[in-house]
């Protein structure tokens with residue numbers, strides 16, 4: 237798992253690397269610029285295109301000057317450097333890189349006021365004005381310049397991060413930030429790159445290794461981590477030669493109503509396709525024919541109307557509840573009864589979460605170790621309105637610790653809050669997954685992994701990562717949830733070491 241750092245920690249890692257690796261800060265800047273250029277060239281190879289490189293006078297600007305030199309050496313001819321000199325202060329490495337540029341025939345122009353700039357003829361703009369040194373919101377000359385650049389609507393590639401972007405803390409659409417298509421960022425993604433509001437300012441980001449001291453980075457205390465492929469491989473367990481269906485548990489999926497049987501089918505099938513030994517779907521009578529014809533492997537526990545369900549809790553090794561369940565009185569009765577009878581960790585999703593939100597006393601009945609899988613709206617229904625995703629990060633951590641549960645807040649980079657306060661970001665996923673039924677499949681996968689004996693936290697991590705890995709692999713425009721779940725067996729096998 238990769239530690240994600242805040243700005244202060246990143247700067248400490250920078251200093252530690254210079255110290256421990258006996259590398260000068262200027263050489264580290266050279267490495268950073270080299271890593272930027274390699275990544276840049278993998279996408280932008282049209283050397284004839286004009287590129288304007290806007291540099292501040294700090295180290296982000298120093299990177300920009302070094303990048304200009306390197307691009308020139310690689311054959312990019314139409315380069316143009318603008319130095320934004322709104323202050324007389326400049327960093328030592330910026331000055332050194334400016335000197336190194338003196339033998340190059342790249343035009344350099346100093347800008348002392350945004351009003352000096354009328355238009356920008358370059359096709360592409362590299363933003364090396366401000367990076368992690370930002371210490372307050374942009375105002376005055378900076379604000380005027382950023383607004384002008386945004387008005388030009390150029391293709392902007394940011395060095396480390398867009399100028400004005402806050403790497404952590406709440407973001408709002410009103411923040412004055414350069415709008416960039418891509419940020420090529422150093423060593424780790426900024427935490428805010430992983431939150432949806434970053435899309436106001438940034439299309440995508442790419443992380444490049446600049447050789448910072450990894451042992452030091454990993455030793456720092458950070459609640460934020462990024463899940464890696466190895467975390468999945470080392471947690472998945474091979475199926476034993478002499479195993480039988482009893483080895484892999486019995487998952488019960490309580491889901492569906494007459495109009496939303498699809499949710500029950502998808503979540504129950506996901507239990508089956510991710511390896512539960514047995515799967516039972518607790519469904520209304522209206523869904524029986526559909527279940528039997530679509531998934532003959534799955535057993536049914538039929539619930540009829542308001543009739544009380546006879547749930548033999550000991551029979552099951554995991555229970556998921558919520559997809560398509562409905563929020564009417566009968567569903568509330570059923571949920572309450574199940575929460576009173578079943579005391580092992582369960583997976584709570586969709587309508588189960590909405591019911592808990594409007595009958596908050598039920599929160600006390602959530603068994604410790606359970607997994608809650610809300611999307612943003614369900615999260616806010618449960619835990620109150622939040623003004624920003626950063627606030628959701630803080631309250632998700634807090635609630636997971638208080639409830640002793642794992643909370644899976646679904647999004648592009650789904651966040652998994654663990655009961656110990658750790659906050660895991662999932663890297664896999666794709667907008668091809670933005671289609672109904674996708675969350676139902678995730679609930680089934682997590683329920684299935686718990687049935688098989690994985691700890692609920694691991695089940696959540698494995699489920700979220702593998703679910704996203706399938707979505708990410710598709711070259712198609714959209715992946716229907718039924719297609720995704722059929723790819724579960726081969727995907728899980730591919731991750732087993």
Ligand SMILES: NC(=O)C1=CN([C@@H]2O[C@H](COP(=O)(O)OP(=O)(O)OC[C@H]3O[C@@H](n4cnc5c(N)ncnc54)[C@H](OP(=O)(O)O)[C@@H]3O)[C@@H](O)[C@H]2O)[C@@H](O)CC1
Nearest residue numbers: 250265268294295296366367368369370371372373374396
């Ligand atoms: N860490 C790493 O791994 C590595 C980092 N590297 C690079 O260094 C970059 C960080 O460089 P940096 O520290 O020099 O800061 P940078 O962003 O250039 O800005 C500095 C100037 O901005 C000013 N300023 C701030 N806010 C302002 C505001 N609102 N409005 C107006 N002014 C404002 C502030 O002035 P002050 O307020 O202090 O007077 C200061 O002078 C980092 O992003 C990466 O590109 C790589 O080279 C090597 C590895």
Ligand SMILES: Nc1ncnc2c1ncn2[C@@H]1O[C@H](COP(=O)(O)OP(=O)(O)O)[C@@H](O)[C@H]1O
Nearest residue numbers: 646647648665666667669670672673674675676
């Ligand atoms: N743009 C996206 N990128 C990555 N994953 C996505 C994206 N859109 C949706 N997903 C994933 O799809 C699932 C949607 O869940 P949910 O909103 O509960 O769907 P439903 O209620 O239709 O089943 C989540 O796991 C989410 O992470």
Ligand SMILES: [K+]
Nearest residue numbers: 363366397399
């Ligand atoms: K920048």
